Amino acid sequence: MDGGTLPGADAGDDASGPDRVVCHVDMDCFYASCERLREPDLRGEPVVVGMGYEPGETIGAVATASYEARAFGVESAMPISEALERLPRRADADPEDPDAPDPAEAGRYLPVDLAFYEEVAAEVKAVLHDCADVVREVSIDEAYLDVTDRTAWDAAADGGDPAPSAAAGPSEVRTLAEGYARHVGERIEREAGVPASVGVAPNMSAAKVASDADKPDGLVVVPPGSVETFLAPLPTAALHGVGPVTERALAERGIETVGDVAAADPEALAEEFGDRGRELVRRARGEDDREVTPRGLPKSLSRESSLPRTADGKRKRETVSALAADVARRARERGCLYRTIGIKAVEPPFDVNTRARSLPGPVDDPELVEAVALELLAEFDGDAVRKLGVRVSNLDFAESDQATLGGFEEDEGVSDEDVDGGRAGRNVRDASDGDGGKLTDWIGDDPRDEGGADDRVEPSDRDGQASLDDWA
């Protein structure tokens, strides 16, 4: 019906122009695929990659389970102990022992090796950036691509090919976009050695759902004009942003499918869910005009760690100190300053408490992170916790170069980097306000130190100095 034209080109809800072609690339059980890449014996086997897991142990949680392992009921985020009940460890399958599990019914358990997965991910990303002008990396194993300028929604002129494409979507018209997405998936497989599922649609939201619709190794194409039809029969949880809580709340209103959401009155949903409700209806109707943009800089950095339920103050302080040091180190490595320091204390059974304090200005000061974190922790003295965390936020990358330059380069004159790099401008700025990175110094090491030690710095060029005492 749509023939070789651009179906739906005039049905656009936004007047922003012709339909875009957006791909969502989702790696299939990525960690397990990486393990198979370096250990081919694992292919075809149930593989479970555990986080916080040590070989032979039963602690930790499932980070990724291969599809073979999922067939045994092993799911992401499941405790390893539970996974082991459903799928015994292969190493425990002793052929001599009649009580040991059948090797054919046993899985391979491996600890997470993030450094290796990042190497593989870098190869995947190289392919993605080669295939698209704009790539939004969502996580280590997921990305959106805007390939509008590389392909089109036109029907592919594939001559006498009689077979309609299963991936082509409801119209079963093979499009150029389908061919391009297939090409992306095949390149990833060939060049990085790991499988991916790809969804193609005129917007991000639909592409995301599409990539999820036929995993693993899937390709699902949703051409313009058929987005709503494609989404309608799916359960509400298929929508990105609908988790268990929202799913339940929707079900209570008799809304079970994405089609039900599309048919709902946006204002009625907005009453219960706020702006999210309105947005949900738009997504369900296939309306999503968000542009694909690169991800940008992080908003916060954190580290947390579970521990056996404990009220031991020393143990808690040591944990927080270690987490604080780690967060501060990572912040420094990434060259960012932070203005807010916070902690998280999870009390049994699962009460999450967060506390945070903002400083008058951005700093890079590991000792201060520790001191503030410990101070915030003091509120929970005597309380039992099962997990502790430290976070820095209100990050400031713009100033961090100054701090780095002021802190580590003895000579602020023109260096080699300044000649061929893009940092000359920063140095100019640095020289003009004179004390880049000094903020860190005058904040002082001990927040409880109330002396007049700050006199040595003129506060004129920074804001917030007077409020130092507010948080000390």
Added chain:
DNA sequence: TCTGGGGTCCTAGGACCC
């Protein structure tokens, strides 16, 4: 389903200012 770790975004209330 007794729950690992790293994030994002949103909301709501209070403080404070004009």
Added chain:
DNA sequence: TCTGGGGTCCTAGGACCC
């Protein structure tokens, strides 16, 4: 006298995602 409304910042919590 006792009463506005708007804006911003901060904190805490919650839902969600991978």
